[in-house]
Amino acid sequence: MILVTPSILSADLAHLQKEVDTISSADWIQVDVMDGHFVPNLSFGAPVIKNLKTKLPLDIHLMVSNPADRIAEFLALKVANITFHAEAVMDTNSRRALMEAIRRGKTTAGIALNPETPIDAIWDIVDDIDLVLLMSVNPGFGGQQFITSVLEKARALRLAHPDLMIQIDGGINEETAALAREAGCNNLVAGSFIFSAADRAEAILKIRGV
Numbered sequence: 001m002i003l004v005t006p007s008i009l010s011a012d013l014a015h016l017q018k019e020v021d022t023i024s025s026a027d028w029i030q031v032d033v034m035d036g037h038f039v040p041n042l043s044f045g046a047p048v049i050k051n052l053k054t055k056l057p058l059d060i061h062l063m064v065s066n067p068a069d070r071i072a073e074f075l076a077l078k079v080a081n082i083t084f085h086a087e088a089v090m091d092t093n094s095r096r097a098l099m100e101a102i103r104r105g106k107t108t109a110g111i112a113l114n115p116e117t118p119i120d121a122i123w124d125i126v127d128d129i130d131l132v133l134l135m136s137v138n139p140g141f142g143g144q145q146f147i148t149s150v151l152e153k154a155r156a157l158r159l160a161h162p163d164l165m166i167q168i169d170g171g172i173n174e175e176t177a178a179l180a181r182e183a184g185c186n187n188l189v190a191g192s193f194i195f196s197a198a199d200r201a202e203a204i205l206k207i208r209g210v
């Protein structure tokens with residue numbers, strides 16, 4: 001089953017609740033948390049989403065240098081998934097501690113890889129993690145071009161881990177979504193393609209491939 005996860009970074013943040021209401025046919029909602037240090041952009045945190053009304057599971061993508069500092073506030077919001085970056089947490093013990101801290105709620109734990117980071121950078125945790133997020137742009141901004149070399153990583157990861165949730169994020173539109181699905185990704189994050197569409201429900205169907 002292919003999950004479609006709109007990224008609200010591309011939404012009109014002055015009308016966030018209305019924007020979220022327009023994507024109710026999606027599967028998850030991704031919240032891009034940026035600290036202006038791990039990535040060159042500053043976005044938003046728990047206070048901005050704590051009053052959001054949606055039935056969709058919230059997927060927190062922590063593009064921050066100290067993800068452990070952010071876990072409690074998002075667990076308090078009972079989010080569905082929290083993903084941290086492999087490049088921000090390099091040693092296995094810290095990764096495992098973070099994964100366990102995230103799972104203390106009913107929240108699943110994901111690890112993200114920037115485009116240049118090889119998949120063997122997470123050999124130590126890939127058998128236990130719930131989700132791997134393959135960034136197909138350098139993180140920090142929406143509206144960038146899809147980096148096709150990431151598809152090789154997706155294929156290799158899918159071959160080695162048939163049951164793993166493989167999420168891909170960055171430059172996903174109707175064409176690149178088809179490439180990503182074919183490479184074995186089953187959770188597709190799209191920001192500008194969905195939020196720039198006149199018909200967002202139709203845009204979500206195009207990403208799903210139906």
Ligand code: DX5
Pocket residue numbers: 007009010030032061137138139140141142143144169170171172189190191192193
């Ligand atoms: C980039 C974010 C992505 C981005 C996706 O750092 O993690 O989720 O918002 O936006 P598009 O789909 O426009 O590339």
